[in-house]
Amino acid sequence: MADPIIIAVPKGRILEEALPLLARAGIAPEAAFSDDSSRALSFSTNNPGISLIRVRAFDVATFVAHGAAQLGIVGSDVLLEFDYSELYAPVDLGIGHCRLSVAEPKALAETDDPRSWSHVRVATKYPNLTRRHFEARGVQAECVKLNGAMELAPMLGLSSRIVDLVSSGKTLKENGLVEVEVITQVSARLIVNRAAFKTRAAEVVPLVDKFREIAGGRDAA
The missing domain is CATH 3.40.190.10 (Periplasmic binding protein-like II)
Structure with missing residues (x-):
């Protein structure tokens, strides 16, 4: 058999x-x-x-x-x-269904324009996907690989932004973060x-x- x-x-x-x-x-x-x-x-x-x-x-x-x-x-x-x-x-x-998005602290997002980025430091469990996404836009991405608790990275100064899966957005909101760019629907x-x-x-x-x-x-x- x-x-x-x-x-x-x-x-x-x-x-x-x-x-x-x-x-x-x-x-x-x-x-x-x-x-x-x-x-x-x-x-x-x-x-x-x-x-x-x-x-x-x-x-x-x-x-x-x-x-x-x-x-x-x-x-x-x-x-x-x-x-x-x-x-x-x-x-x-x-x-x-969810989406993979770039998020950053709410205070930063109030004055930030993603179209002006030339270099970003990002915490994510998706370094390859994140790097390819930003390279296609001519942006240099420095990726800090994390396997979880992504929302802590901006809070503790590890990175200014994160790339993570978003469904309702509740977790981002509870940690003072907002979506500023959707990379892909999932x-x-x-x-x-x-x-x-x-x-x-x-x-x-x-x-x-x-x-x-x-x-x-x-x-x-």
Whole structure:
């Protein structure tokens, strides 16, 4: 019997929205998946030919790109940050909507004009994406890599600005920050390892087609 197809799913905000899609695709994880006390990272499903791994969002792309998982669900922000050539992202799942934005302290924003920037120091978990964005505008970006608590950076003098995901904007507001520029709109994508798409087409292609159907036929741009 062939090894099961492994689907990598992200911890955090996208997972809650992804679970109903998995259910509609006929994929139900074992009970331990919903057990908050469980430390397990790999799970069987009601389909013996499919298993799930639950990892950090940034790691979903890495597991799939390197073939450790054949499919995954991840935000387009992660795909833009890593730009793995081994990944195929055929379906926009229409979930996990937010935006990647530049934010700065409210007091600074009152007199600041992003069009006048020539050099910026930015705290972000997206250094590659951030640097490319500013380079395209002729702005030199010095990126300070952080994995969380981005909003503290301007407050403590680590950087004057941040680049981070924004949904409601509540966290920014509570930390005295405002959006001054949207870099890109973000949504979750179904991703596939390119090699697996060819070598395990009989298993992978029907799954891709099913998710495309569930997502309303939205192909990723």
